[in-house]
Amino acid sequence: MSDEFDHNDTHSDGLTEGDYSLQRRDIAAILYAVDANDQAKLIALMEPLHAADIADLLEQLNTYDRCRLVRLYDREFDGEILSELEEGLREEIIAILRPDVLADAVRDLESDDVVDLVEDLDEPQQEAILGALEDADRVAVEQALTYPETSAGRLMQREVVVAPEHWTVGEAIDFLRRAEELPEQFYHVVLVDPRMHPKGNVTLGKLMSSRRNTKLTEIVEDVFQVFPVLQDEADVAYAFNQYHLISAPVVDESNRLVGVITIDDAMTVLDEEHEEDILRLAGVGDEASLTDTIFEAAKGRALWLFVNLLTAILASLVIGVFAETINQMVALAVLMPIVASMGGNAGTQTMTVTVRALATRDLTAQNAMRVVLREVSVGAVNGVIFGCLMALVAAFWFGVPMLALVIALAMLGTQVAAALGGIVIPMALDRAGIDPALASGPFVTTVTDVVGFYAFLGLAAWVLM
């Protein structure tokens, strides 16, 4: 049997938290072999590693070591490693590989993996890879590339196991036993009518455990979801997660079966969507990764920083209006960032909850009004609590009772505005078809900063001057 992971399995305590599949001493040994230019040793060390771990290893090395390793590893370089590499590095590695090594590597891949690999490459590299494929595979890949980039058509594999819906268990089993070639991984037999419209899924387990004369239609899965080939992959991933699907057929515009999507593809999409949300919420470019160069990373973040600069200048203009007031009482300058900062935090909290609830489809037209009211109430509750707390601090610090009143009221107003902005802005963006994770931040910050400074300084000018 294959013991690809025996070096892990034999630890009876298993992976401990923070443990990596790839140990530091493994990396050191590999780099030592590279330094020594010892190909045999390198291949021996890499042999037990999963392609995903090799990809991680390459991502963690610096460019120089990475290049030397790939060159020394040479013919052993496997197509799956390319699939597992993050997009930013693929071009670099493909450029390093010898043309015949690259050709061998990609010929081993399933057609949906090749699609995933080539879709982001530039023309010459794409040609090189497509040229290496056998005719049938190339046609399949080119066909898949005609579907939009984030569609079910790009995600699916074309190899499907089908059976006519009138078959019995016995007929299906005999067919499978006789079949020349079955896909590497498949979980269902898809029942189709004579026009290739998918009609149900039968699991292999159910097939195995049913009597030969049972009709397949009697043992289909309760849950059966079919995806149109143009369906967005995010919706596909949502449905897999929501309905606990394992595999699901994909149909073309006339409802004919053209492929099947499996849960591991859906899991990858879900993972990417989450990653995107987190990075977008923080104002980092979507595809930020540790292998980006300094220039790429700086560029990815500069846009958001620039938007934030405009927001901050806007807030400063508000402060500028009250320059005279601040001149009369410098305590205002000392305290004002507290009001804005608390508002900014509360706004981010509400915004994050809202963005998540929209992404998971928990926030709908049905409960929108109630949720908005709840958020505003939460803002009011925390506004009262922290307003009072801050009033005590201000009174104790500066000994001006009216200043304490002003900051308490400003705090309350800012917390409520933050809650309102934090929920209404993402909802409005979502309805306008703009990703709320991407665009909410600057708007919410503007609201909390402007309201925070205006409420505090305006009240101070009115009450204290």
Added chain:
Amino acid sequence: MSDEFDHNDTHSDGLTEGDYSLQRRDIAAILYAVDANDQAKLIALMEPLHAADIADLLEQLNTYDRCRLVRLYDREFDGEILSELEEGLREEIIAILRPDVLADAVRDLESDDVVDLVEDLDEPQQEAILGALEDADRVAVEQALTYPETSAGRLMQREVVVAPEHWTVGEAIDFLRRAEELPEQFYHVVLVDPRMHPKGNVTLGKLMSSRRNTKLTEIVEDVFQVFPVLQDEADVAYAFNQYHLISAPVVDESNRLVGVITIDDAMTVLDEEHEEDILRLAGVGDEASLTDTIFEAAKGRALWLFVNLLTAILASLVIGVFAETINQMVALAVLMPIVASMGGNAGTQTMTVTVRALATRDLTAQNAMRVVLREVSVGAVNGVIFGCLMALVAAFWFGVPMLALVIALAMLGTQVAAALGGIVIPMALDRAGIDPALASGPFVTTVTDVVGFYAFLGLAAWVLM
């Protein structure tokens, strides 16, 4: 055949973006039936819905409607709906259900779903559910509950299909065909030695397509990962994602097979981990959800707001030191929030990238030094760019060239400090065993605020006064 989703499948254009499985008009019709107290109509309307959609529906209703719906739905209430409900609502619904309805509902569930259901309930509700189970199931659930809360043992199902490792394909097929009862869902036959140590996985597809006299050991999967029963579920989810596992055996301390984890459980864990990271990064309690009451939500966010208040006061103390300087030049009060805000943003960007890289295990001891240097360089690049930009704005706005110089230098210093804090703080917390997503925010904000105000006002006091 079962057409549970036919009302979706027949749309040839399928789900459009932003479409929900549950349409607004469906909800309206259901509520109308509840209002009319029309049980037959309600059951007819709910019948085509998946348990996950019914759970979503319940989550979106207000407490009053929810209660009336559950009471009217009565005996039709399915155990799976409970499984799909978010934790916050389970107790409420369980309290509404009649005891015999509840007992029927939970008896239909698989033992791992019951575990998931009862683990967060309080004692009396837990007892009620355990009491409703048949003896064998109750023992299984109680056994599972002895494992730590986020362990592989809680996640696994105990029903496993095993075969002795010396069997042939023919023997395995005959065994499966004869088996009285097979699990609802299974994807692999696990090969075991005489001491029940798992030795390999054979997919059902491979079994189907191999000749009867083939040894099972010849067709095992290349990738075979075994999890100890105490392994943390986050590591399990990571391995499923990393190695594209579909199911994997779980072993006890003497390496004996005790259960199996399937990809759908891993997908759920991955989803929860992501959710947790996003909410923690925003300083919202881990388990914040739209069904929380106002009080619960306010409480969940108050802790972070309180920490932020302390941070903000600390920053204000820095400002207080320079009150005299501000008094001499009120422009400083107007501009200082810009420096701090830009620092805060840059810090959040770097922190988010770092927290994600730690979570995905892309940031390791191997590349730590290089990544820190890269982040600091990114901070310096953006510091120079935005420092110059802001210098122009300040010079134009206030007409004081030295003020422009001061803000440029303060901006540069704050951006570099933000980058350094944004990467070093999460890494240090991670090494100390503290979740960086949870705790990094306050520290990073403190660094950026204090450095921002101190650099700007300090430089101003030194250069301008």
